[in-house]
Amino acid sequence: MTIPRALGLARPGSATIRHVAAFCALLLIALLVNATRVQVVQSGSLDDNPANRRQAIARFGQPRGDIMVDGRPVTGSRDTGEQLRHERTYRNGPLYAPVTGYASQVYGTTLLENAEDDILSGTDPMLAPLPLWNDVSRTRNPGGQVRTTIRAAAQQAAYAGLGGKKGAVAAVEPSTGKILALVSTPSYDPERLSGTSASVARSWASLNASADKPMLNRAIRQTYPPGSTFKVVTAAAALDSGTVTDLDADTKSPAPYTLPGTSTRLTNEVEGCKNASLRYAFEWSCNTVFAKLGADTGLSDMLGTAENFGFNDGGLKIPSSVAASNFDTSMDSAQLALSSIGQYDTRATPLQMAMVAAAVANGGSVESPQLVDETTTDDGDVVRKTGTSSLHRAMNPATAMQLRELMTGVVEEGTGGNAAIPGATVGGKTGTAQHGIDNSGTPYAWFISWAQKSGEAQPSVAVAVVVEDAAADRGDISGGGSAAPVAKAVMEAVLAGS
């Protein structure tokens, strides 16, 4: 073989080895660039991928901070040593479930566990001893504490008062908006949802399937037709707008009352409503008088007053969000008349009706309801303190004084006698709300009230109770019968503690 390049072929060329080395260098660069892509560029989105368990592992890697009632924890933490290590425990879970919600390994968080999750799980940057400390040290702070405004005695009184019945209680301090009790029954133990075992999945399925809806927080997430308790709002609108000026004057109301523009006749369950005074009509809950009063006051004033009490506000947070209570914004006179006695499309959460009672007790001003007093670090240093803030002025102070008189009359002379407390001034309003197709459903019993201890400057508690007791005899359901004793127990508990 005579090959021109024979000498060059003596050894495999150095150039080709260098080419191969350069090729390997390219592979190395590709690996490094790709590593930068995964570990730096896409790092954040991969960390946040819901299927990535690392955040959950870190989250449950330390005991969760506690939720406190009256300075005592109502929650706890159990170290299981498993992958999602610390499980939430609850002391008296069913009693406080509408306050705490659950903190599950599998199903996330609700209510305070959800709203204050950053504090409880230790991720809130305010918990860090120094700004950016956690970013530098790659550590997590111990979970902080959430101190609630709940009074244990009031909460227990409400829970015991409702007993086995379906219903809800919301109690607030009128001057501050602090929520003193928040109960929903039937309730459940949130601890059943802590952990990752099969029993957790079974609990979740059965709680969701239950016809009683134990996980529904009726006090803030369920709206009911408020029935006659809404007459407080109607009375406030009528007095503020000047439709009525004298509580004891003849209201010139027919009974039965034919709804404007229709042939529908509205009747009363009590006697003496024809041409009754506002005082009599309020004390004995005359539907005819208040339906006509609402229609006379007009949509604009009725709507304005209702919204100043807090109706139609979907943005209320305590800090969990509260379902919007409804008062329709466009109605004809007949619909407005029905809405004014808490029927038609008017709906309210128990918390909203507690705010109505509180507004009367607080001179017409609605304070922003709050469930959290303050949040602290695990050693008690305050992180945030919730201040009192006024939400709206629902009515003039003079109107509020008149309504206090009317509501006191309900308890002292009218339908609310069951709520009377010796040694205290109590104002209230009963309600029985029809619902269902052709009002076929079991009526809801309502009672809203406030109480002022003798010798104190202002009422210290306002409460709303709703009982949707399907088991009771239809005739027995009235706010005065089923709901007022519950409200009384709650008010007594608050008055005893203050």
Next chain:
Amino acid sequence: MTGTAAAPPSVPAVRVPRRRGTEAVLIVVAVLLSVYGYCDVGLAKNGTVPPGAAGYGAGLGVLALLAHLAVRFRAPYADPLLLPIAVLLNGLGLVLIYRLDLETPGDEAAPTQLVWSTVGVALFIGVVLVLRDHRVLQRYAYICVVAALVLMIVPIFFPAVNGARIWIRAGGLSIQPGEFAKILLAIFFASYLSANRSALAYTGRTVWKLTKLQLPTGRALGPIVAIWLLSVGVLVLERDLGTSLLFFGLFVILLYVATGRIGWIAVGLVLAGVGAFAVGSLEPHVHGRVEDWLHPFASIDAGEGPNQLAQSLFAFAAGGMLGTGLGLGHSILIGFAAKSDFILATAGEELGLAGLSAIFLLYALLVERGYRAGLALRDSFGRLLAVGLASIVALQVFVIAGGVMGLIPLTGMAMPFLAQGGSSVVTNWIIVALLIRVSDSARSQPVGAVGAAA
């Protein structure tokens, strides 16, 4: 082939420094780094230095010392970086496996891996002591290829493990014969190509005069087609995409180095492309790997939870720039194969991009030292052998690192020295022993005698 061991004394002896002291110092550093990592894991996980720290350090130290003595005694001119890099990678691998063992009580792999590492170092010492001249291997080229074929075919008769028929299981011992076949094939390729370079380089017709792209003739094409068929056969019969890719890549690289003909690369790429496409679309196991690579989060969207590749990417991402620190990551979420194929994810999560880059650079340095030895050698076989062995390491690192990080489809392959797997760690120690041998030959050649051996 005379007077190879004893260099001709007549040539003025201007010799390169031996640098054995440098090697010893670097080995001490490598052992100390490994022991530090071992203690760090214990401190992070349990708050105490692991009880076996002293024994572990002493064991690794004695192994490294013996290997060093063997090199000092029989390969005094060997490249001083090769052995320390191997010791550090093996030590780091043991640390990572020990670290993952803490998450899987009852399934401890580190002690077994330490035993295999000892076997590997023993074979390293054996090769360095016994093999005095790498050119001897050239004589056994055809025995090597037969042995390699046997090793690759035998596992086909054993049950498949996790979809791949690459294991021999006997008496509680698992051996992956394909690992050893790598070295044997590298020896065969180097030998065959150094003997047939002329025929492969200067036959064929020019198809495209302007670019001088010459295609080889059919007769010369025979061997490459045979190797290609072998690779595809491995792929189809054993479902081992990684090994198939490695063999084929190795052959194409050596063919190019031997002949300098771009035409071979073109032919190789076309054949690889055709093979990969055909198998990728026809063979379900491989097809699934390609799908996973294209859509790593498809299983999450389908509600089945993250697959291994997604978990691996999560682990790397969690590491970020500096890592969580040894013992503080959660790469165990990868589950099956976390200690073997996916070991790099633990390094990526706990040592971060910084540590991962350092590991890549260690491999790059190892490979570069192999190529450097190849460049310096004068005999064709030695040059090809050095390039081949270094390329095995390079390709293997790229294929598995690229696989677990979503750069290329994932193929089951062991990260050299790091991953759990006895056959792999033993094979890699032999590769390093052979590189030590050829680098010793390269650096002990008298300077100024270039061309004399041609």
